[in-house]
Amino acid sequence: MVIEKDIQTGHQEATEPLPYLGRSVRIVGDWRSVDATQTPHEKNKRGELGKPLHNWYFNRTSPDPLGRIATASTSADRRNAFETVLARAPRGAVNPERAPAPDPAVLTAHIKRVAKYLGASDVGIMRVQPQFLYSGGRYPDDGTAAGPSAPPATAESTAKRYPYAIALIYAWDYDMGRAHRHRIGDVAYHFGAEHLRTTYANLASYIREMGYSTAARVATSMPVALAAGLGEIGRHGMLITEHFGARVHLGDPILTDMPLLPDRPIDIGVTDFCQVCKKCANTCPTNSITTGGKQVVNGVEKFKINWETCYRLRPHVMDYWDICLTCVTVCPYTKPDVWWRTVAVKAIKWTPIPLRGLVTRPLKWIDDVFWGKLGRKRVRFMSYDSGRLKLPDGTELSSEDQGHYYPLKENSRRFDILKTKLKAKG
Ligand code: SF4
Numbered sequence: 438m439v440i441e442k443d444i445q446t447g448h449q450e451a452t453e454p455l456p457y458l459g460r461s462v463r464i465v466g467d468w469r470s471v472d473a474t475q476t477p478h479e480k481n482k483r484g485e486l487g488k489p490l491h492n493w494y495f496n497r498t499s500p501d502p503l504g505r506i507a508t509a510s511t512s513a514d515r516r517n518a519f520e521t522v523l524a525r526a527p528r529g530a531v532n533p534e535r536a537p538a539p540d541p542a543v544l545t546a547h548i549k550r551v552a553k554y555l556g557a558s559d560v561g562i563m564r565v566q567p568q569f570l571y572s573g574g575r576y577p578d579d580g581t582a583a584g585p586s587a588p589p590a591t592a593e594s595t596a597k598r599y600p601y602a603i604a605l606i607y608a609w610d611y612d613m614g615r616a617h618r619h620r621i622g623d624v625a626y627h628f629g630a631e632h633l634r635t636t637y638a639n640l641a642s643y644i645r646e647m648g649y650s651t652a653a654r655v656a657t658s659m660p661v662a663l664a665a666g667l668g669e670i671g672r673h674g675m676l677i678t679e680h681f682g683a684r685v686h687l688g689d690p691i692l693t694d695m696p697l698l699p700d701r702p703i704d705i706g707v708t709d710f711c712q713v714c715k716k717c718a719n720t721c722p723t724n725s726i727t728t729g730g731k732q733v734v735n736g737v738e739k740f741k742i743n744w745e746t747c748y749r750l751r752p753h754v755m756d757y758w759d760i761c762l763t764c765v766t767v768c769p770y771t772k773p774d775v776w777w778r779t780v781a782v783k784a785i786k787w788t789p790i791p792l793r794g795l796v797t798r799p800l801k802w803i804d805d806v807f808w809g810k811l812g813r814k815r816v817r818f819m820s821y822d823s824g825r826l827k828l829p830d831g832t833e834l835s836s837e838d839q840g841h842y843y844p845l846k847e848n849s850r851r852f853d854i855l856k857t858k859l860k861a862k863g
Pocket residue numbers: 673720721722723724725726742746747748750761762763764765
């Protein structure tokens with residue numbers, strides 16, 4: 438707690454210190470809660486992003502049965518998508534006989550063990566401050582403010598009532614994810630999200646059965662994940678984790694009044710690597726990722742991606758695939774969780790910050806040589822083959838090069854860079 442004093446009136450007020458979110462983002466100004474009604478999907482649902490995107494959101498159906506059960510938004514009948522069933526399930530009551538609370542450290546270790554048993558790839562805990570919660574009337578999601586006499590909950594009152602947030606991640610399949618811009622990558626992505634939703638629901642039920650309250654759909658997942666030490670934010674605007682890189686879902690953190698021990702943000706050298714790498718920016722098909730420096734947005738200094746150009750791609754490609762994920766796939770941190778990857782990440786992590794350039798450049802070079810600048814990889818999964826392109830009319834093209842990136846080729850920035858280099862050579 439920090440005591441601030443107004444030098445003119447002498448009035449003193451206790452305020453929370455600005456949260457520390459690690460080196461990849463810095464709170465430099467007045468960081469305010471995100472208005473839940475102004476997020477991309479919410480704007481799109483209201484039709485504010487135009488008809489094509491609105492139709493993409495509400496009226497698309499996946500051409501294959503696996504895609505139709507993977508997520509409600511691509512289903513033919515929403516009840517066939519498990520996420521619909523889960524979202525409609527009523528929440529259970531809190532057990533009035535609270536389990537005796539041992540030391541918070543013991544409770545924290547226990548909850549983390551349970552979360553991993555239930556399927557989370559990693560777990561982090563942070564202490565809630567109002568800026569981590571949405572503004573815009575989503576409070577609370579537990580029915581306690583219902584009724585004519587109940588005062589409307591605010592971010593401040595919710596943060597007081599639920600002082601801790603538990604953030605989980607789930608890593609989708611590495612090999613399937615390499616078939617990005619393809620139905621195979623879509624399946625890995627969507628079923629990963631479904632797995633995480635189920636894990637969150639089970640963990641929240643477990644906490645209620647232990648006699649503690651939970652709230653959901655109120656916290657912004659990225660800052661919570663950073664504060665909870667699950668990773669750092671990359672140039673591509675995604676969370677980069679130590680073991681799985683950027684191929685992770687964050688989902689919706691659980692808020693609780695269970696007394697827990699918060700984690701600390703981590704440093705795995707993402708900021709240092711992003712300075713030299715720029716692979717995501719150079720391969721993004723919509724040029725939505727900057728090759729420049731960080732900017733200040735809503736009081737937070739970070740790499741700013743143009744979410745709107747990224748989002749607007751979707752209706753143009755929905756006959757071929759659903760989710761792009763090129764930036765996630767090409768990111769050098771997104772590699773299988775094996776020994777040589779551990780060595781590479783530890784090498785950056787353990788190198789003193791001023792000397793990290795000496796490590797990141799050779800590692801980037803190794804990544805380009807062994808994994809390629811574009812990360813093209815033919816993936817086969819069940820009857821799918823990312824090297825074969827199936828057109829919407831059913832025609833199959835079997836050329837080796839079709840399919841991986843169809844209908845988009847490398848982005849225009851790569852061609853511009855190439856042209857500049859050729860010109861410079863004369
Ligand atoms: S998902 Fe695709 S279009 Fe969007 S930022 Fe990443 S690479 Fe670019």
